[in-house]
Amino acid sequence: MTLDPNTLLAIVAMAVATVLTRIGGLVLIRFVTIGPQQKRALDAIPPAVLMAVIAPTAFVTGPAETLAALATAIVATRLPLLAAVATGVIVVAVARASIGA
Numbered sequence: 001m002t003l004d005p006n007t008l009l010a011i012v013a014m015a016v017a018t019v020l021t022r023i024g025g026l027v028l029i030r031f032v033t034i035g036p037q038q039k040r041a042l043d044a045i046p047p048a049v050l051m052a053v054i055a056p057t058a059f060v061t062g063p064a065e066t067l068a069a070l071a072t073a074i075v076a077t078r079l080p081l082l083a084a085v086a087t088g089v090i091v092v093a094v095a096r097a098s099i100g101a
Helices: 005-031 036-043 045-061 063-076 081-099
Strands: none
Touching: 036 045, 045 063, 045 081, 063 081
16 A cells, blocks of 8 residues: 555645634634624524535435435424434434335
8 A cells, every 4th residue: 555645745734724723713712702693693503514414415315314304404493403313313214114215
């Protein structure tokens, strides 16, 4: 097995960029006052990311997955993220068993 120097350089550069971005966010947030509107916006990020990850798969795989994505989106607006994920898993399992997909 050989290690291409360009590949290694790309991996190291991506790792450094990721670490600097995360550290930069933690440093910069100290200088920001978070009000109620900003808190609501920050609270909306996890469900939005969850849907961004789930949606492409949900709409190309079948009806059980589409139904589970819809249920997850609805639950994510009212309950914590873990409950939304659990709902999606349960709905897809029940739908697959019922539909036979």
